[in-house]
Amino acid sequence: MTLKKVNPDLEKERSTCTFNIEELTNLLDTGAHCTAERRAVEDKVFSVKELKDEIPDEFLSHKERYENAIRKSVFLHKVLQETGVKRGVYNRSDKSDFRTTYYSIFKDGSPFMLQYSMFVPTILGQGDSEQVELWYKRALNMEIIGTYAQTELGHGTFIRGLETEAVYDEKTEEFILNSPSLSSYKWWPGGLGHTTNYCIVMAQLKIKGKPYGMQPFIVQIRDEETHMPLPGVKVGEIGAKLAFNTVNNGFLGFEHVRIPRRHMLMRFSQVSKDGKFTSSANPKLAYGTMVMVRVTIVNSAATYLSRAVTIAIRYSAVRHQSKLKQNEPEPQILDYVTQQHKLFIGIATSHAYMFCSYWLWDVYVMYQKEQNVGNFDRLPELHALACCLKVISSSDCTGLVEKCRMSCGGHGFMMSSNLPQLYGISTATCTYEGENTVMLLQTARALVKAWELGSRGRPFSPTMSYFAEKNVPSKWDSSLEGILNAFQKVSIGKLSSSVSSLQEYTKSGLSAEDAWNKASVQLIGAAEAWGRAVVLSIYKSEIERYGQTVSPALKSVLFDLVELYYVHLTLEKMGDLLLYTQLSEKDVVSLRKKYEDLLEKIRPNAIGLVDAFDYRDEVLNSTLGSYDGFAYERLMTEAMKSPLNAEPVNQSFHKYIKPLMKGKL
Numbered sequence: 248m249t250l251k252k253v254n255p256d257l258e259k260e261r262s263t264c265t266f267n268i269e270e271l272t273n274l275l276d277t278g279a280h281c282t283a284e285r286r287a288v289e290d291k292v293f294s295v296k297e298l299k300d301e302i303p304d305e306f307l308s309h310k311e312r313y314e315n316a317i318r319k320s321v322f323l324h325k326v327l328q329e330t331g332v333k334r335g336v337y338n339r340s341d342k343s344d345f346r347t348t349y350y351s352i353f354k355d356g357s358p359f360m361l362q363y364s365m366f367v368p369t370i371l372g373q374g375d376s377e378q379v380e381l382w383y384k385r386a387l388n389m390e391i392i393g394t395y396a397q398t399e400l401g402h403g404t405f406i407r408g409l410e411t412e413a414v415y416d417e418k419t420e421e422f423i424l425n426s427p428s429l430s431s432y433k434w435w436p437g438g439l440g441h442t443t444n445y446c447i448v449m450a451q452l453k454i455k456g457k458p459y460g461m462q463p464f465i466v467q468i469r470d471e472e473t474h475m476p477l478p479g480v481k482v483g484e485i486g487a488k489l490a491f492n493t494v495n496n497g498f499l500g501f502e503h504v505r506i507p508r509r510h511m512l513m514r515f516s517q518v519s520k521d522g523k524f525t526s527s528a529n530p531k532l533a534y535g536t537m538v539m540v541r542v543t544i545v546n547s548a549a550t551y552l553s554r555a556v557t558i559a560i561r562y563s564a565v566r567h568q569s570k571l572k573q574n575e576p577e578p579q580i581l582d583y584v585t586q587q588h589k590l591f592i593g594i595a596t597s598h599a600y601m602f603c604s605y606w607l608w609d610v611y612v613m614y615q616k617e618q619n620v621g622n623f624d625r626l627p628e629l630h631a632l633a634c635c636l637k638v639i640s641s642s643d644c645t646g647l648v649e650k651c652r653m654s655c656g657g658h659g660f661m662m663s664s665n666l667p668q669l670y671g672i673s674t675a676t677c678t679y680e681g682e683n684t685v686m687l688l689q690t691a692r693a694l695v696k697a698w699e700l701g702s703r704g705r706p707f708s709p710t711m712s713y714f715a716e717k718n719v720p721s722k723w724d725s726s727l728e729g730i731l732n733a734f735q736k737v738s739i740g741k742l743s744s745s746v747s748s749l750q751e752y753t754k755s756g757l758s759a760e761d762a763w764n765k766a767s768v769q770l771i772g773a774a775e776a777w778g779r780a781v782v783l784s785i786y787k788s789e790i791e792r793y794g795q796t797v798s799p800a801l802k803s804v805l806f807d808l809v810e811l812y813y814v815h816l817t818l819e820k821m822g823d824l825l826l827y828t829q830l831s832e833k834d835v836v837s838l839r840k841k842y843e844d845l846l847e848k849i850r851p852n853a854i855g856l857v858d859a860f861d862y863r864d865e866v867l868n869s870t871l872g873s874y875d876g877f878a879y880e881r882l883m884t885e886a887m888k889s890p891l892n893a894e895p896v897n898q899s900f901h902k903y904i905k906p907l908m909k910g911k912l
């Protein structure tokens with residue numbers, strides 16, 4: 248099929264853009280040098296023919312898909328090694344550490360994913376210098392391939408309930424790993440099924456019968472030559488899932504498997520040869536990899552959404568349907584204001600979380616530096632921020648990815664659109680690295696503690712400093728500052744009522760735990776409200792900061808999106824605002840008008856804004872979202888790849904349908 252260069256609809260859309268697309272791309276990439284570096288890596292990666300799929304993945308069997316994913320992972324590793332990309336070292340954004348490039352080669356994840364995202368970072372974060380020297384090099388060269396094995400069949404959330412044991416035997420200076428029950432089997436780790444030969448196992452340390460809590464151990468599970476499971480190791484794959492079907496998530500059990508003492512990662516806690524345990528300065532340091540991955544999820548969530556919204560907006564610009572005016576041709580569906588309502592918030596939300604993720608990453612890096620000199624003061628706030636922003640970014644972005652899919656009508660249901668797969672990998676972020684409700688409850692725990700300490704005169708940490716302000720009623724103000732203040736009032740109001748309920752429940756005789764459980768719906772509301780206030784505040788302040796360095800044209804568009812985000816959230820959370828602020832019906836009417844005006848203002852820039860995410864067709868992997876906009880031609884080309892289309896009549900006709908038609912069954 249010969250294609251014209253670009254669909255005229257998209258050509259027209261690009262001509263109405265009011266800002267410099269490249270300038271926005273550089274800003275989103277955290278610098279022009281990051282854009283250049285990323286494009287150079289992409290040029291290299293996407294020129295490798297072995298990394299292209301001849302048959303779409305969805306037409307392969309489970310086993311073939313796995314084998315294909317392994318083949319591509321190996322080629323990709325080689326290419327990235329040649330380009331000098333540091334694998335296993337996170338950066339401020341998915342794009343600048345090439346995660347987006349990497350994972351665009353796999354629609355459903357790579358079996359090496361956990362090697363890069365958790366195995367190597369845990370060695371770096373939890374190993375002492377000698378252990379890092381030994382294991383990091385081996386892992387980086389792929390001499391060993393590993394994963395992070397924490398979750399068990401019986402427990403994922405409640406880490407203290409994990410059953411896998413590591414019992415120290417001082418006679419042989421070894422730990423004995425054991426899985427005492429079916430529920431203690433590790434379940435879920437990516438790559439564990441048939442790919443990894445090592446893993447970090449999180450297990451309960453026991454010395455002379457005494458428990459010392461969960462610690463990380465590096466455990467060999469397969470022979471390095473034959474890849475056979477080692478004696479006492481029971482390992483396999485957990486089966487088909489909603490998504491991540493090429494990640495090779497696995498199960499793992501141990502029958503008294505011995506490992507050397509130095510295979511416990513000992514940066515923070517140590518076990519000496521004679522079995523003496525030295526505790527880390529803070530027992531939660533063993534949870535460090537989770538904090539780091541939660542921080543990075545905020546950017547991943549924004550990135551998944553930016554891919555989905557690029558596909559949906561490009562498609563909406565080339566799709567014509569129904570009539571707005573009787574005597575005119577069918578309009579682009581992007582001209583329907585309801586379509587703009589579904590999609591433009593996707594661009595703004597993606598920006599909001601991207602800019603917040605850069606800020607959160609910087610907080611994390613600052614904490615790391617302080618931690619290295621023994622200062623853990625920032626950890627409770629960082630933990631609360633990582634939990635809460637992980638939750639609201641993953642749930643908001645996943646909801647909007649699904650909205651993007653539905654906004655493409657029937658074609659959004661096609662696997663070739665890549666929207667179902669994007670939904671699958673996005674919704675997984677709501678569960679992994681801490682199930683979202685549980686993470687909100689962790690946030691609430693920190694907020695309640697801060698509130699109670701604050702009421703006794705202790706200072707609040709920076710993101711909670713507004714708790715100190717008196718919740719006095721003030722006139723509604725629809726400026727950005729006014730809306731931010733209003734959301735802070737909601738946050739104070741919800742937290743204050745949750746604390747009152749907790750106090751009332753305990754006063755009425757409930758234990759602290761029962762009172763907490765009874766008030767927990769309120770508590771997760773308070774946690775979410777704090778997260779909203781943080782995101783509104785950081786998104787606005789980051790754009791104000793960048794606004795001083797970018798061109799006036801770009802600054803204006805960036806602020807249109809900030810306003811859209813603020814007004815959209817105000818209308819969405821109207822109930823809370825009516826309860827805790829002076830918002831009136833008149834204000835709501837004028838905010839609705841403001842919202843409609845903003846959609847109209849953003850409309851000419853819609854394609855420019857998604858082009859600025861700078862996703863090559865190979866990254867989007869979508870029949871609906873390609874840069875040239877020839878969605879129908881691509882849908883037909885992909886449909887022709889269905890194995891059923893290889894022959895005009897399928898043999899099942901002769902075997903079953905014909906006898907049925909002839910009444911000969």
Ligand SMILES: CCCCCCCC/C=C\CCCCCCCCCC(=O)SCCNC(=O)CCNC(=O)[C@H](O)C(C)(C)COP(=O)(O)OP(=O)(O)OC[C@H]1O[C@@H](n2cnc3c(N)ncnc32)[C@H](O)[C@@H]1OP(=O)(O)O
Nearest residue numbers: 334335336349363364403404405406531534630679680681
């Ligand atoms: C070429 C490419 C190169 C690129 C390189 C990068 C590649 C990146 C690639 C991919 C991108 C990402 C892909 C990621 C895939 C990941 C797959 C998923 C992996 C997993 O899911 S691993 C398993 C994760 N599991 C969890 O998250 C479990 C959740 N549960 C918990 O965290 C805890 O159990 C709990 C927090 C719920 C409760 O813990 P508990 O010990 O019971 O604690 P409490 O009693 O509630 O609290 C005690 C006290 O501790 C504080 N606290 C708790 N947790 C932490 C923490 N993590 N840090 C600091 N402090 C913590 C808590 O606040 C309490 O404090 P207080 O007493 O109140 O003061």
Ligand SMILES: Cc1cc2nc3c(=O)[nH]c(=O)nc-3n(C[C@H](O)[C@H](O)[C@H](O)COP(=O)(O)OP(=O)(O)OC[C@H]3O[C@@H](n4cnc5c(N)ncnc54)[C@H](O)[C@@H]3O)c2cc1C
Nearest residue numbers: 395396397398402403404435436437675679680681682684
């Ligand atoms: C795609 C994917 C990849 C994964 N990869 C890995 C991996 O590589 N390595 C690894 O170790 N793990 C991995 N996991 C496991 C993951 O970390 C856990 O599934 C996750 O932490 C949630 O734990 P759970 O499954 O035990 O859920 P559960 O805790 O059983 O949650 C079930 C329900 O119970 C509720 N609940 C539980 N506790 C509480 C509470 N205290 N208060 C209120 N409600 C509660 C939850 O809110 C939820 O509604 C992966 C999971 C997925 C889906």
